[in-house]
Amino acid sequence: MTKPFKIAQSVLVVIYTPALDVLLIRRADTQDTDFWQSVTGSKDDEAHSFAETAIREVQEETGIACAEGTPLEGCLQDWQLENVYDIYARWLHRYAPGTVLNTERVFGLQVPVGTRVTLSPREHTHYQWLPHLDAAALCFSPSNAEAILMLPRFAKNAVQKVAP
DSSP states (O other), X not given: OOOOOBOSEEEEEEEEOTTOEEEEEEESSOSOXXXXXXXXXXXXXXXXXXXXXXHHHHHHHHOOOOSTTSTXXXXXXXXXXXXXXXOOGGGGGGBOTTOOEEEEXXXXXXXXXXXXXXXXXXXXXXXXXXXXXXXXXXXXXXHHHHHHXXXXXXXXXXXXXXXX
16 A cells, blocks of 8 residues: 655644743654754645644644643644745655645644653654744754744733643
C-alpha cells in the first residue's frame, strides 16, 4: 500500500506560557541539530478544519491536550494569519506531483508554566522552553520565527487557564 500524498495545507502552533516562554521542538527526520520549530503539521483530510488539525497536531507532537473536554479547551487561538510558501525541495516527494506551495495557518496556544510535554519520538527528539525572542532566533523556518515575534500582540487576547 502506498502512502497518500500530503495535503499542502498545514498549521503552525506557537505554544507559550503567560511569561511568553515558547516551546520549541527538534525534528527527528533531519541530521540538523539546529532544526528547532513550533508544532507544525498538515491536514489529514481536506474536509478537516485548520483548528481540528492544530488540536490533533499539538496532541500528537507534544502530548498537550487542548480539545473539547480538556483543561485547555478554548485556549487555542486562531491568529487569522496564513503563510503561503515554497515547499522545501527535500520534502516535495511527499506531495502530489506539481505541488510546490503550502498554505500554513497560524495558531497560538497559551499553557500554564510546568505543562508536561511528551514528544512523539518518531517526529521529535528534544524540546526546550525559551523566552520568545530567543526562540524566534533559533527557529529554522522564517515563518515560524515571524509568528513567534508577533506573540506579544496575540498573547494579550489569550484565554488564560491555571495549571490542572
